[in-house]
Amino acid sequence: xxxxxxxxxxxxxxxxISGDILTRGKRRFSQxxxxxxxxxxxxxxxxxxxxxxxxxxxxxxxPRCFLSIGRDNCIxxxxxxxxxxxxxxxxxxxRKGELDRNAPRALAANSYEVxxxxxxxxxxxxxxxxxxxxxxxxxxxxxxxFDRVEIWxxxxxxxxxxxxxxxxxxxxx
Numbered sequence: 001x002x003x004x005x006x007x008x009x010x011x012x013x014x015x016x017i018s019g020d021i022l023t024r025g026k027r028r029f030s031q032x033x034x035x036x037x038x039x040x041x042x043x044x045x046x047x048x049x050x051x052x053x054x055x056x057x058x059x060x061x062x063p064r065c066f067l068s069i070g071r072d073n074c075i076x077x078x079x080x081x082x083x084x085x086x087x088x089x090x091x092x093x094x095r096k097g098e099l100d101r102n103a104p105r106a107l108a109a110n111s112y113e114v115x116x117x118x119x120x121x122x123x124x125x126x127x128x129x130x131x132x133x134x135x136x137x138x139x140x141x142x143x144x145x146f147d148r149v150e151i152w153x154x155x156x157x158x159x160x161x162x163x164x165x166x167x168x169x170x171x172x173x
Contacts, residue, residue, distance in 0.1 A: 035060060037144030042154075044139050049129065050121040053077070054142055057149055058120050067128055068111035070150055072160055075124065075132045077149035083111070124151070132156075 041054040053061065057077075066083040070076035078086065090107065093099035110131070114122045124134075133153040134140050141157040143150045152160075 036146045037149050038146070039144050040157075041142045042139060043142050045124065045129075045134060045136055046121075047136050049124050049126065049136055050117075051124055051140065051142070051151065052119060052121045053116065053149070055120065057142075057144070058116060061149070062116050064113060064115050065122070066111055066113055067122065067124060067151075068107060069128065069131050070148075073132055073153075073156060075128050075151040077122070077151065082147055 037057055037060070039054070039056065043051055043054075045051050061077065061079060064080060066076075066078045066080065068076045068078065068083070086107070087104070090099060090104040094101055094104060110127065112125050112128070116122055129135065132151060133156060134151070139154055141152040141154050143152060143157060143161075150157075
């Protein structure tokens with residue numbers, strides 16, 4: 001996709017082929033060209049509530065990451081840096097009066113810092129499993145969503161992907 005990351009006074013910029021700035025942020029500049037999560041992986045939750053994360057995702061998430069309630073009843077898997085960004089953004093919206101304090105309270109109360117074990121697994125708390133509609137020993141979908149990984153109940157994931165695909169298809173018409 002012809003994107004480059006350029007350093008600009010402590011900010012990072014993602015620049016498209018045409019030179020337009022696509023995104024900007026406050027994170028420190030990284031030598032890595034791309035740090036996004038993409039792809040879909042089918043997995044199974046084990047009897048103890050553990051899930052093996054896809055090998056392609058692990059290097060960016062290890063040794064610890066955060067599991068949290070996500071939009072559309074999925075479970076978000078965030079790097080420590082991404083979780084800090086989410087918290088900072090939410091608190092800034094509260095300060096500006098754009099968001100009620102209950103939203104960050106709910107997110108913080110339903111987020112868990114987890115360590116990835118030697119087999120690349122994370123333990124998914126019962127509260128998060130209930131929120132996402134997944135149970136022990138059930139199949140799940142682990143999907144990249146650019147800045148985060150999402151864990152889904154398979155039918156719910158399929159409905160959301162189908163709706164998104166239709167939106168993209170309609171956008172070009």
